[in-house]
Amino acid sequence: MLDPAAPPHLRKSSLNAGRPLLPVELCGLTYETGGKRVIDGVNARIEEPGITVVMGPNGAGKSVLLRLMHGLIAPSDGEILWARLRPNRELARRRGRCCFAVRPRAISGMLSH
Numbered sequence: 001m002l003d004p005a006a007p008p009h010l011r012k013s014s015l016n017a018g019r020p021l022l023p024v025e026l027c028g029l030t031y032e033t034g035g036k037r038v039i040d041g042v043n044a045r046i047e048e049p050g051i052t053v054v055m056g057p058n059g060a061g062k063s064v065l066l067r068l069m070h071g072l073i074a075p076s077d078g079e080i081l082w083a084r085l086r087p088n089r090e091l092a093r094r095r096g097r098c099c100f101a102v103r104p105r106a107i108s109g110m111l112s113h
Contacts, residue, residue, distance in 0.1 A: 021082050023047040024069065028078035031064055038064050041078070 024046045031039040038061050046052050054062045067073045069080055071087050080087065 020049070022049060023081075023083065025081040025084070026069070026078065027081065029065075029068060029075050029080065030077040031061075031068055031073070032076045039068065039075075 026042050026044045029039055029042040030037065042065065054065060056062050064073070068075055071080075
């Protein structure tokens with residue numbers, strides 16, 4: 001609840017905009033598309049700030065997992081919690097400050113030697 005009488009730097013919302021986004025928790029996360037289960041019951045927790053790497057072979061679901069975590073697509077089942085909160089508009093704005101990077105694939109015919 002915002003206190004309009006408080007100075008701007010001391011006002012706090014119920015989400016506390018200065019609060020960290022971590023931990024991010026994936027609880028039974030499942031995603032199906034076209035009759036195929038791409039993500040199947042993933043449980044994970046990222047607690048510490050820093051760099052987290054998601055690795056796996058082509059087609060393993062890494063990009064889908066990152067899209068789910070960032071709220072670009074909705075899970076078929078399970079939930080994603082950011083700082084123990086379900087996603088909403090304020091969390092989406094704060095999550096927008098996170099960076100998910102995907103390494104581009106090199107095409108050998110386009111590389112100069």
